[in-house]
Amino acid sequence: MGASGIVGGLVDGSGHHAWKERGALLLGLFFVPAIIALAQGGASTFATSNLAILIIAGLLVGLGTRIANGCTSGHGVCGISRLSLRGIVATVFYIGAGGLTVVLFKHIWGII
Amino acid sequence: MRSLVAFLVGGLFGAGLLISGMTDTRKVQGWLDIFGDWDPTLAFVMGGAIIPMAIAWQMTKGRTALLGGAFPAPSDPQVDRRIVIGSVLFGAGLGLSGLCPGPAIASLSFGGLSGLVFATAMIGGMAMAPTANRYLDGSPQTA
Numbered sequence: 001m002g003a004s005g006i007v008g009g010l011v012d013g014s015g016h017h018a019w020k021e022r023g024a025l026l027l028g029l030f031f032v033p034a035i036i037a038l039a040q041g042g043a044s045t046f047a048t049s050n051l052a053i054l055i056i057a058g059l060l061v062g063l064g065t066r067i068a069n070g071c072t073s074g075h076g077v078c079g080i081s082r083l084s085l086r087g088i089v090a091t092v093f094y095i096g097a098g099g100l101t102v103v104l105f106k107h108i109w110g111i112i
Numbered sequence: 113m114r115s116l117v118a119f120l121v122g123g124l125f126g127a128g129l130l131i132s133g134m135t136d137t138r139k140v141q142g143w144l145d146i147f148g149d150w151d152p153t154l155a156f157v158m159g160g161a162i163i164p165m166a167i168a169w170q171m172t173k174g175r176t177a178l179l180g181g182a183f184p185a186p187s188d189p190q191v192d193r194r195i196v197i198g199s200v201l202f203g204a205g206l207g208l209s210g211l212c213p214g215p216a217i218a219s220l221s222f223g224g225l226s227g228l229v230f231a232t233a234m235i236g237g238m239a240m241a242p243t244a245n246r247y248l249d250g251s252p253q254t255a
Contacts, residue, residue, distance in 0.1 A: 003214035011238040024115035028122025033130040034221030046138040047226035058230040060205030062237020068198025081165035084187035097203025098144040
């Protein structure tokens with residue numbers, strides 16, 4: 001239902017029955033922000049340029065959302081809005097783990 | 113028609129992510145920085161998304177979708193270890209990068225090499241998930 005499921009279903013083939021709709025949605029998700037960013041002369045994103053951090057973080061996000069079956073949009077928005085216990089538990093754990101990661105890597109170790 | 117609607121839905125989602133600041137990795141990390149310099153503003157983005165979505169769920173009751181296909185079934189109340197393990201891994205990656213799957217795609221056009229590396233690794237992680245899930249629950253991944 002969320003972004004990770006739509007992308008992940010194409011990656012592992014579990015969503016192949018609706019590949020056209022999934023592909024069209026992802027094209028919209030890519031092109032519309034691209035047009036807005038172009039129109040307003042750029043957009044701010046401040047991702048680290050540390051390749052090791054980017055690769056590890058990307059692997060964790062991809063693997064984690066597909067193990068948990070959802071990300072911010074799936075569990076966080078679609079799940080919580082219908083009071084799904086799974087969505088609420090997932091959101092508590094990913095925000096908690098994210099908070100702990102920021103404390104460790106930013107404030108204690110100063111890596112990010 | 114279904115694909116056109118899907119394109120528009122993706123576009124609206126992407127515009128919302130960009131305008132609300134979800135594609136700004138500093139803002140996302142600031143929102144997670146509960147014990148440091150906490151930036152609570154993204155709570156309004158999430159709240160602002162949950163409220164109309166809750167209304168939308170109410171509206172689906174007793175109706176069928178205009179473009180065919182059933183609405184998603186009521187959620188399975190079973191909280192298994194995959195929910196916890198997966199979300200902890202996801203949260204760690206989110207904290208490290210400030211990117212989650214929707215914004216990672218939405219910011220690809222202006223995220224430079226960093227955005228491309230992250231999205232490629234994310235797709236790699238997703239490709240590894242069915243193997244991890246077979247190990248975690250002993251059955252192949254469904255949708």
